[in-house]
Amino acid sequence: MTKNLLILFCVIFVFFIITGCRFSSGKDIGKTEENVEKDTFEIKDTFEIKNEAWINEHVDKNFLLGKVKRKDNPLFVQVDKEHTERNIYLIHPVYEAYKKMYEAALSDGVKLVVTSGHRLFWEQVYEWELRWNNPRTDRHFSDDVEKARFVLQYRSMPGTSRHHWGTDIDLNSINESYFETEKGKKVYKWLKENAASYGFVQSYTSKGEKRPFGYEEEKWHWSYKPLARLMLVKYLELVSLNDIQGFKGDAAAQKLPIISEWVCGISPEINEK
Ligand SMILES: [Zn+2]
Numbered sequence: 001m002t003k004n005l006l007i008l009f010c011v012i013f014v015f016f017i018i019t020g021c022r023f024s025s026g027k028d029i030g031k032t033e034e035n036v037e038k039d040t041f042e043i044k045d046t047f048e049i050k051n052e053a054w055i056n057e058h059v060d061k062n063f064l065l066g067k068v069k070r071k072d073n074p075l076f077v078q079v080d081k082e083h084t085e086r087n088i089y090l091i092h093p094v095y096e097a098y099k100k101m102y103e104a105a106l107s108d109g110v111k112l113v114v115t116s117g118h119r120l121f122w123e124q125v126y127e128w129e130l131r132w133n134n135p136r137t138d139r140h141f142s143d144d145v146e147k148a149r150f151v152l153q154y155r156s157m158p159g160t161s162r163h164h165w166g167t168d169i170d171l172n173s174i175n176e177s178y179f180e181t182e183k184g185k186k187v188y189k190w191l192k193e194n195a196a197s198y199g200f201v202q203s204y205t206s207k208g209e210k211r212p213f214g215y216e217e218e219k220w221h222w223s224y225k226p227l228a229r230l231m232l233v234k235y236l237e238l239v240s241l242n243d244i245q246g247f248k249g250d251a252a253a254q255k256l257p258i259i260s261e262w263v264c265g266i267s268p269e270i271n272e273k
Contacts, residue, residue, distance in 0.1 A: 047226065048273075054093070055230045061238040064231065066121035066164030076166065079114050088117040091166035094224040098169065101198035110190040115220070116170035119163035124156060125247045131155050132248045148252035152262060153216050157253055159244045160263050162203060162221075167228035169200075170220045179219045188219050196269075201225045205267040213257075214265020225270050232271070235263065 058075055062068060070076045070089055077095050079088040083102060090098065098114070105112050119127075131137060131151045141147035148157075162168040171191070178184040195201065204218040205211055236259070244253040256262075 051093075051226050051230055055227065055234055059231065059234055061243070064164060064235045064239055065159045065243060066119055066124060066161065068120070070118070070120065076118065079117060083112075084114040084117075086115065088114055089166070090114075090117045090169065091227070093227060094167050094169075097199045097224055097226075101195060101200060104194060104198070105190055108190060108194075110187055112187070113172050114169050115172065115174060116163060117168075118166040119161060121158050121164065121246070124158040124161050124163065128155055128158055129248050144249055144252045145255050148249050148256060151249075152256075154218070156215075156262065157244055157250070157258060158247045159239070160258055162223060162228065162231075162266075165228060165231040167224045167231055168203065169222055169224075170218075171222060172220060174218070174220050176217075176219070184219075191222065195222060196225075199224050199226050201267060201269050203228075203266045203270060205269075210268055211265060213261035215262065223266075223270055229270055229273075232263070232266075 075091055076089045077092050079090060079095065083098070102112050128151065132147070137147060137150065141150060156163070172178065172187055173184065179188050191200070191202070200222040202219065203221050203223045204215045206217045207214075239259070241254055241259065244250065244258055
């Protein structure tokens with residue numbers, strides 16, 4: 001009898017230990033998850049506030065138009081030779097995020113190469129006029145507005161390029177044909193699946209219902225969303241059509257919806273909070 005009682009006590013004791021642990025750990029897990037969610041929210045919130053403060057402190061109209069001095073400017077950092085074969089600059093937070101993405105891609109067997117980053121106003125003038133002055137471009141158009149529309153398929157007018165912001169990068173190749181090769185397809189697939197985890201979003205996705213206006217699709221052009229989204233808000237606040245001048249064909253800018261259709265003609269994903 002005493003032996004049976006002892007066994008019964010032991011069974012009850014073990015039962016309470018097990019159920020007690022389960023309930024208590026369940027409660028703890030719930031609490032931990034709640035805290036993690038709260039913390040993540042707070043981190044995101046702080047991150048957003050920090051980015052807004054960064055923009056308000058450093059970005060004015062001239063910055064958005066690419067009219068800045070890069071030399072000895074602590075905002076800019078030169079991209080290491082490990083990441084590019086060219087002389088390329090980005091703004092600090094963007095390069096930090098890029099380096100993390102580069103390492104992750106590399107460990108998955110994908111080699112990313114930066115082919116373009118921050119561009120000064122005059123650098124965009126060079127790019128624009130190279131296409132504008134091309135005899136093959138002239139042959140097709142008698143009207144400057146139509147000619148500008150043609151160049152605008154892949155080239156931004158100086159003062160309207162996202163490359164002026166230091167938040168945008170071109171990766172691996174600016175030739176569509178590269179992204180049709182096995183290597184290019186692999187790079188693009190990796191970016192589509194992973195870039196957003198590092199803050200990067202394809203700016204010019206395929207044209208269609210979601211993106212009816214602007215440049216043709218560019219699989220190589222990626223924006224660092226946390227800052228680029230805020231740069232666009234600032235751009236729309238500070239820059240007007242009158243600021244888009246100082247290059248060949250600039251009169252056409254006044255006759256085209258350059259800001260509403262080209263500057264704003266980006267993937268809607270970039271504008272989502
Ligand atoms: Zn680009």
